[in-house]
Amino acid sequence: MNTTPASAGAPAGGSWEELVTVALLGTERRTLQGQRPGRGAPAALLDAAAVETVRRRAGVRPARAAARPEPAAPDPRPALPPAAARRLATLLADRPGTGGGGRRGTAPDLMELLPQWLALANTHGFAAPPGTLPALLDAARARTDLRPAALAFAGPRALWLARLNPEWRFALRSSSGGAPALPEEPGRIQQLWQEGLFAERVALLSAVRAKDPSAGRELLVATWATERAEDRLMFLDSLRSGLCAEDEAFLERALADRSRNVRATAAELLSALPGSALAARMAARAVSCVAVDHTRGTPLVTVEAPHECDAAMERDGVVPKPPAGRGERSWWLGQLVEAAPLAAWRERFGGRSPEEVVALPVADGWQAELHAAWCRAAVRQRDPGWSRALLGVPSAPEAGGPGAVSLAERAKLLATLGAGERAEWVAGFIGTHGLSEAFQLLGVCAVPWAGGLGRAVVDALDIARDAGSYPWSFSGVMGLAERCLDPAEAGRLEGLTSVPDESERTAPGTGDYWAEAFQRLVTTLRLRATMSAELTAP
Known part of the structure; x- marks a missing residue:
């Protein structure tokens, strides 16, 4: 790759914007700088545009001639199968729709399939076709969620290109695997x-x-x-x-x-x-605030929140001033319990298991504060035992566990469990409570969804359709299903693609919308299956 002086083809001091302006106005009204009007002006404009286009596509900004860059490092990985290479070009060429939020139709959303395609390609260890690297880098620049997978797939040649274009410098802060790059030169x-x-x-x-x-x-x-x-x-x-x-x-x-x-x-x-001195100090403070009262028929957890935040507590990270609307003592208590090792509570509660501790009643309205702090501690310490106890059973009438006070907290607790257990819990939750509150929980489940979870989602969508619900109320879940359902489920969904009979309780046209959404889901699943087959072709 080489660069040439601005005078050798491009207008002196000109730019792509200048070329576009001249082309729009016409060479009879305006010419490039340094050129004369006349019959040769249109050809000169096209020549300059061709040179500038090559520069832009090559990933190099216009500059005066300099030493040739060192060649890109070779990429030893195997090339993509031809069909997969064509598929990548199609995915990269796709742009978000401009329909202003209207109906999506039955066509798959290719932009949302690109992350999955990249993950599959990286699993198989393929190298990116050189011609796709600029588009890959542009996509990664626009979407930070794509960067790890896109840079892993792009490989060393993308880093070579990134050194030539400031807009791609983000790639230099990461290695080909999306993790930070480590220099090899001594010193x-x-x-x-x-x-x-x-x-x-x-x-x-x-x-x-x-x-x-x-x-x-x-x-x-x-x-x-x-x-x-x-x-x-x-x-x-x-x-x-x-x-x-x-x-x-x-x-x-x-x-x-x-x-x-x-x-x-x-x-x-x-x-x-958990073994740090700070954890021990926090444990001592936290357990001194919480006790079990055995003087009544049923053991009762009692709480005596701190009356002050002293200098030692501040040094250990306790923030003294609470947020607006929050009491000081409950604020300090929550921070102490959150930072204390969860193992300290077994001894404090007489050897009780996390499930038994969470099941104990708490006096004076402190239960929500205490359980919420245990939730944060379970997430911070990645403790699946406490997470299970705080989540409770998914069929609980209150649509959550004894300690989870929000869907966001339940999602965080679920993230500490294994993929299979996570999917099973969310499937049980959907089976009892439907999809209205399940979106955040589905987001922490492994992809593709396990069979039981996928069936629970599809059954819940079918129930919502039969109940006359508006399909756009479930567009988020439907979008997740397009990306996360196992493609093998496509055949089972065929029966849902027909337009259902509309009853008096359904709004006109609702059945068409549901049929369209299920048709798009089936089409997307089959496209994902095709994508996978293309990447495994000999």
Whole structure:
């Protein structure tokens, strides 16, 4: 790839915008800079546009001639099968519809299938066709959710291109797998850490941390005292990867940092280490606030929230000032319980299991606050036992567990469970409560959905249709189903694609909408099956 001076084909000082302007006005009214009007002006315009188009497609901004860039590193992975390559071009060429929110019809949404296609291609270890790299990088720039999979598929040639176009520089902060790239040259790590831009240093620290947690921590310790507060916060957050007991001494020192946000992050990380000194201090404070009253017929949990937030509590990450509308004592209690190791409650409650602890009544209206804090602790400490107890059974009349006070919290608790258990719980929830509250819960389930979960979703959609519900009320779930249902379910859904008989309780045209939505679902599932087959073709 080479660049040429602006005078060699493109208008002097001109740009793509200038070319478009001249083309719209016509060469009789306006010509390119440095050119004369006349019969040759249209041809000159087309020549300049051709040169500029090549420059744009090559991923290089117009510049004066310079040394040729080093060739891109070879990509040793096998090439895509021809049908899969054509499919990728189609997916990348698709653009969001411009129908203003109207009916989608029965055609699949290709933009939403691109992430799944990339994941499948990466599973098979294929290399991206070179001609698709600019479009891939543009797609990854526009959608951050695509970046890990897109960069993994694009490979080393995408990094080569990214060095030539500032709009793709985001790719330089990631390796081909979407994880931070680690330099291989001797001494380059120290040099980049000392001299690099902030984004480069964050990526470098994450890369070193992923490979060797101790080396990453030592890198940070060396310059910690001279870093800006906002930079220290970002660097400290990178310690979440590979967090271990050896990080405790450094994090304890960070509790005395002059930045409140840095102190809070250090405290959060330490509380995620059940054996840390901070976790022990928080446990001592939390259990002193909660007890079991055995003087009545039924054991009763009693709560005596803290009366003050002292300096030691602040140092350990307790925020003294509550949000608007929140009481101080309940705010302090929630933070203590959230940061305390969950194992401390077994001893405090006489060896009771999490299910038995959660089932105990709580006096004086403290149950919601106490259970919500246990929910946050279970998520932070990734404790499936406590998550199960707090979720309860999916068929509970209150549409949730004894400790989950919101759908968002239930989704977070579910994320700590295994994929199979997660799908089974959500399927039970849908079977009892329908789809109206299930969207967030479905979002944490593994793709493709397990058979039982998929059947529960389809059955619930069928029930909603028969009940005369508006199909657009379930458009979010239907969109998830298009991306997450097992393609093998397409045959079972054929019977739902016909227009149902409309009853007096259904709005006119509702049946057509439902049939259209199910037809699109079947079409999308079959397209996903075809995509998978194309990637496995010999």
